[in-house]
Amino acid sequence: MTSFSAISDRLGDLAIEVPSWAYGNSGTRFKVFGSPGTPRTVQEKIADAAAVHRFTGLAPSVALHIPWDLVDDYAALATYAKEHGVALGTINSNTFQDDDYKLGALTHTDPRIRQKAIDHHLECLEVMNQTGSRDLKIWLAEGTNYPGQGDMRARQDRLAEGLRTIYDQLSDDQRLVLEYKFFEPAFYHTDVPDWGTSYVHVAALGDRAKVCLDTGHHAPGTNIEFIVAQLLRLGKLGSFDFNSRFYADDDLIVGAADPYQLFRIMVEVIRGGGFGNAADGSPNEVALMLDQCHNIEAKIPGQIRSVLNVQEMTARALLLDTAALDAARSEGDVLLANEIFMDAFYTDVRRDLAGWREERGLPDDPMRAYLDSGYQQQIEADRVGGSQAGWN
Amino acid sequence: MTSFSAISDRLGDLAIEVPSWAYGNSGTRFKVFGSPGTPRTVQEKIADAAAVHRFTGLAPSVALHIPWDLVDDYAALATYAKEHGVALGTINSNTFQDDDYKLGALTHTDPRIRQKAIDHHLECLEVMNQTGSRDLKIWLAEGTNYPGQGDMRARQDRLAEGLRTIYDQLSDDQRLVLEYKFFEPAFYHTDVPDWGTSYVHVAALGDRAKVCLDTGHHAPGTNIEFIVAQLLRLGKLGSFDFNSRFYADDDLIVGAADPYQLFRIMVEVIRGGGFGNAADGSPNEVALMLDQCHNIEAKIPGQIRSVLNVQEMTARALLLDTAALDAARSEGDVLLANEIFMDAFYTDVRRDLAGWREERGLPDDPMRAYLDSGYQQQIEADRVGGSQAGWN
Amino acid sequence: MTSFSAISDRLGDLAIEVPSWAYGNSGTRFKVFGSPGTPRTVQEKIADAAAVHRFTGLAPSVALHIPWDLVDDYAALATYAKEHGVALGTINSNTFQDDDYKLGALTHTDPRIRQKAIDHHLECLEVMNQTGSRDLKIWLAEGTNYPGQGDMRARQDRLAEGLRTIYDQLSDDQRLVLEYKFFEPAFYHTDVPDWGTSYVHVAALGDRAKVCLDTGHHAPGTNIEFIVAQLLRLGKLGSFDFNSRFYADDDLIVGAADPYQLFRIMVEVIRGGGFGNAADGSPNEVALMLDQCHNIEAKIPGQIRSVLNVQEMTARALLLDTAALDAARSEGDVLLANEIFMDAFYTDVRRDLAGWREERGLPDDPMRAYLDSGYQQQIEADRVGGSQAGWN
């Protein structure tokens, strides 16, 4: 097997974008539990995200959600972020919380509402121009709840038209990333339910349109790493929304439900050239983002655990002895190939990673260092009054 | 096949309980859409439920949810309901919206919180004593999100202890009905995930403890009618929460996703003696309740459609030629048995049901009658100001 | 709602292709049960298929499977079929029963085996040239059982190359139809697991390459009618393999598990222009085929039930009042749109269909007519000795 020292440098290519909304409150339809120290403003969210990066060295950028993170001056916000040691990243649009969007946004039968949804995306592009963000990530909550409610075919056509209008306003260094989701909040059909649909749309749009793969947005049993391999093959994997799930879109900490699956995904990302392929400091071609809800656990530690999980599985994936694996595959030795594969997964990299961090001036145990730092106590003391941020 | 006239009387045994919360706002974790005319008080919810019964003759009782429907005087509320033509039914407890219950209620590691959850149920029993309700329905939202988070085994023991304490306070004509749910809001394990677990607990409690089967609370592919048959065989089916789903606990209108499944369920209810077996006016042994969310559709019409769907499938199930079916089964004629079964399902009973309604002084088309009645316009005009009811 | 008489003519466009292998024995991995009268030869299979057509008027062509239906003289076989009143249809290839294909065929690491698989398909094209068949249907059983066993990405590339070689040998009036399947017989990954993958490949090949949608080949919860709508929108739906399932690829009688789903599928086929759009007697653009296993039920009656189920749901789908539906959708009336939709589904068309058959000289009750015809008794008496046909 490859030695840890041989992969040490490549590990430095790992950069995970954290979402601003992970630091606010979230929950299920039954209850959103609040917690002391929760940010009240986008600045406080960024400060928390910066803390995650400070202790792990893994999370150099923060994704924003419009309108949850609306501010008057995005240039100032970018400066604020930079001063805290992080950058502003992907801009996420929202067409699911306005009453007008009850029955659809880009797919609505009413042209006025479609235009409103398009305009919202153009405003997001305007934000991007100010923040210098590369990616506009579009997750569409639209769909129908009852058979017959909508014309699925016509909705596809309206969707294509709306995306085209938005795409045409991208600047040359901007990208449109289209997420798909199996179900929720729509329960009979969603307008972009699977990678195939997202692919069809972004392929029609052009080179700067890509697919976003959220690891929680698939049917039970779906082989996600196959989709990773396929989209990389097609040059259309734009980004990940990492999280984990047992049932539906549970939005649990990435790697918590099935770490072996996360390992397999990272193996295919590396195999397909999706890892560390950015030229000269620009963002990676495939953006690795988190999209999770810390409904019951502490939020900043939850994010620290998440980026560490991704790092651990990335390290194991890099350790894979691909030469030996290819030989076993060529010989049709099923068990040996599987053994080589699992050998990498079973290797405990945690001590090596602690050393790797120390070499880079990072705490060897980021979680303990955070808990001992007093940051949490400070924000709990400071952030009194105001409204805790959440999904609205 | 059996003729409609032969089943006409038995159809009169159909009584569906509607939940007070169906008339308030509901939604997903992403958004709760409001709508004009939504009740602000439990009295307004009961008035709406009474409207459903007035137009359909199918919904003579209303389930309450504590604390959503807390009032000072339940006897007065029962009188109010009676004056509107309906009765108060099942009392539903709630141990999922208090901050104390973040990590559990009856299963919590902290005895203080367990006692609080028990006390809440005893208060529900007190309400039942005043309303004359028979059933205390317990749905427990508890579980864990991460492997290792809780001791699943110890939680079962604490659950058993808590249920025992509650059960021992039931009066002789009261029942405890324990619901199970595959997942949500907990995403790694739930403490009562399946009918087996619910059965084990209610079997330990005694004769007046039963299982509640919510049709949306199962793993993909689960044969629900088998569970119906099994629980009736065991004498432990207490009630249904009817709704329909394509993916998870979608809480759509019952019969909207798979009417054939609803038909099969009603066939087993009838087969197992669970239909119309109440002596002298008392509630049915197996209570048929709705538990749905009308996130995007009109609420009162949504409830009307729901009870009509149950009626239509009940009628078809009653039409099943069981003698011919048994003969085909005995002969091992797979195709003939299936044909006889589907023959009942395929029979369009809507015109016969319209006639059945007219005979009983009900509108032949309840939906049109409701829409033409002006009720909706009236409540939209009247219910201005105040807070629309919802899930809290 | 549309009247039956208004759709009577369009119903005449319905033509369902039956597979030769449905008349032979099939089973599960645990047991294949035989039955008296089972064909021993392809001629006997064709005779049985012709019986289905004779009694229903719905099944004018028979799909063949190579090598199960290998004969020396396909022209003679075509003549035989014609004399029995049916035509030879789609040719199905088989790269899953030769020992060489244990670890793959078109995707195998060994170029010799890939060439063998390609050659098999070229032989199938040769058969098609003789039978006059339009479609080469390719279902690939390949995939892997263990993570790491194969290089999923490289397998895609080899697959693309193999398909290209085959496609280039098609004549101008032939088509390649690529089926996808979620799992089985491979259990970790399949090389064409979803419509997206099939679409990507056929889009790369050219206009005469299409997707085959087998209704049993999806993940739990998949909205199949959405895929139908999408593929028709993209001009890439080539054919259906109809069957039904509760769990996996159960291969039950189409419409038996969820008739409402079959109705919804037919609605989208009609909506998308996929029904009855053949010019001048040529086969329909979208071929409707059965692909089922009658493991425990009688085979010919099982096929009769199947084509009748498709006919009944097609009739209901044609009855849909699309004008009223569009109006309700435009007004955002969720419940009305759903009601109009279900109204068509709930309409019992069986009596009208009986009349429709009589007008066309067909038995009003094809199942009873078949059972009374003596055909079954005759083949049971005649087909003694020899080997009953099955999946090998």
Add this chain to the structure above:
Amino acid sequence: MTSFSAISDRLGDLAIEVPSWAYGNSGTRFKVFGSPGTPRTVQEKIADAAAVHRFTGLAPSVALHIPWDLVDDYAALATYAKEHGVALGTINSNTFQDDDYKLGALTHTDPRIRQKAIDHHLECLEVMNQTGSRDLKIWLAEGTNYPGQGDMRARQDRLAEGLRTIYDQLSDDQRLVLEYKFFEPAFYHTDVPDWGTSYVHVAALGDRAKVCLDTGHHAPGTNIEFIVAQLLRLGKLGSFDFNSRFYADDDLIVGAADPYQLFRIMVEVIRGGGFGNAADGSPNEVALMLDQCHNIEAKIPGQIRSVLNVQEMTARALLLDTAALDAARSEGDVLLANEIFMDAFYTDVRRDLAGWREERGLPDDPMRAYLDSGYQQQIEADRVGGSQAGWN
């Protein structure tokens, strides 16, 4: 965390029963691939099983399947096994491969066939008396494929009656273990689909009736470790059939699909007192068996990999620091509890296990030792002619 040396002794309690049929050929309904060296007789199967034990020290007993392993003299067979270093274990019945059982066995409508199925089980008991086996394992393939085909309720009653008759013939030191299965080979309903149904039946039978949990026999998303915890709590977990799956009952090598799940299962087995609790050399209360199909991989190495996977995950589970875990749970520290849990899982025990083996005179790397031993070459040379064993 607990040190490896502290668990070293307890690891010695691990004993895994291997099934005789794992050494014969198996496959899917599409194809059974043969391989050189496959046993032709039950003796050869036992010899192969003994090889697995010789190299691993983990597999001291072999389960038999009647009638696949029918012999005239079971006492002689037991002696043969003993001479090879293994014992005969569980006896598995088979009521799914006789034509009479097409529509059911213990649940059949025909009393003659029910009696035949009962008699088969009594013959199995007779075998057990001769082999000294403790457990009669019953997996029933019965169920129906089409709604209406059978009377599910009546089938339960017939099942209960049949099981009672069999159970009453057990000797005092014999047990009846009833397996459940979600689906396959029946596709609409199975008569013992879930743990609840199996539990209900064995609870009715008596103390010596237990549930068998096959890890591949659940609905998608089912939390298996919860069922383990529940059945142990109820004193009703009799045995495991270990294997792994991605989709259905894939019967892959245990631990290959989701090793973390296997770890979680072993944690609950240990937590619930199901591990190593046998007094004085008698078999463990909870029998750990394999039930897998090596469709494409080498069979003996496949079994070696399987028992090693169980050993590795058992070691990790034993390493769990339960005291620290309980403390974290009591404090409601979700992330810490999860971290302690995953810490045990992430610990690479392979080097320690190699040392553990060497201490006990076993090869440190059983797989390499087997491959280098010449055993495989020997059986391939010897086992020429005859019929390779398979599932019939």
